[in-house]
Amino acid sequence: xxxxxxxxxxxxxxxxxxxxxxxxxxxxxxxxxxxxxxxxxxxxxxxxxxxxxxxxxxxxxxxxxxxxxxxxxxxxxxxxxxxxxxxxxxxxxxxxxxxxxxxxxxxxxxxxxxxxxxxxxxxxxxxxxxxxxxxxxxxxxxxxxxxxxxxxxxxxxxxx
Ligand code: THU
Numbered sequence: 001x002x003x004x005x006x007x008x009x010x011x012x013x014x015x016x017x018x019x020x021x022x023x024x025x026x027x028x029x030x031x032x033x034x035x036x037x038x039x040x041x042x043x044x045x046x047x048x049x050x051x052x053x054x055x056x057x058x059x060x061x062x063x064x065x066x067x068x069x070x071x072x073x074x075x076x077x078x079x080x081x082x083x084x085x086x087x088x089x090x091x092x093x094x095x096x097x098x099x100x101x102x103x104x105x106x107x108x109x110x111x112x113x114x115x116x117x118x119x120x121x122x123x124x125x126x127x128x129x130x131x132x133x134x135x136x137x138x139x140x141x142x143x144x145x146x147x148x149x150x151x152x153x154x155x156x157x158x159x160x
Pocket of ligand 1: 039042044046061062063064071072073074075110111112115
């Protein structure tokens, strides 16, 4: 038996104004996008904004459906749109935000497992890690690369 210790880095900020300027812009774009979410069932509006390496900002938000599993999370709406529209352009960063009836979430928003898995695929596809910025009222967290959010992920080599 062997015990392994993993090192995961997370950079924490207490407000959006403390962030580097490029990150601030991306968080604000995500917040704007969250206002356009279609979330009548959960009343939980999520927004995502991607910064592409060509400078383009692509946004997405959660799109729900009365048949619940037919909906899609904000992160994947943005990632899939970016990959469908700019297939050869890398995603440098993603900002995610969410608010419910009591406003912006207190703790930083946490992407679901499927969205994390989609970020893994994007990183592998583009051979470049993604800066992940998770917005919240009391705390904003930044992860440099999805390995910090989803260690031991299922990857193409897992199919071998
Ligand atoms: N949601 C997202 O958009 N992203 C996540 O990472 C977690 C959850 C959405 C899905 C659903 O519309 C609502 O939040 C409540 O789960």
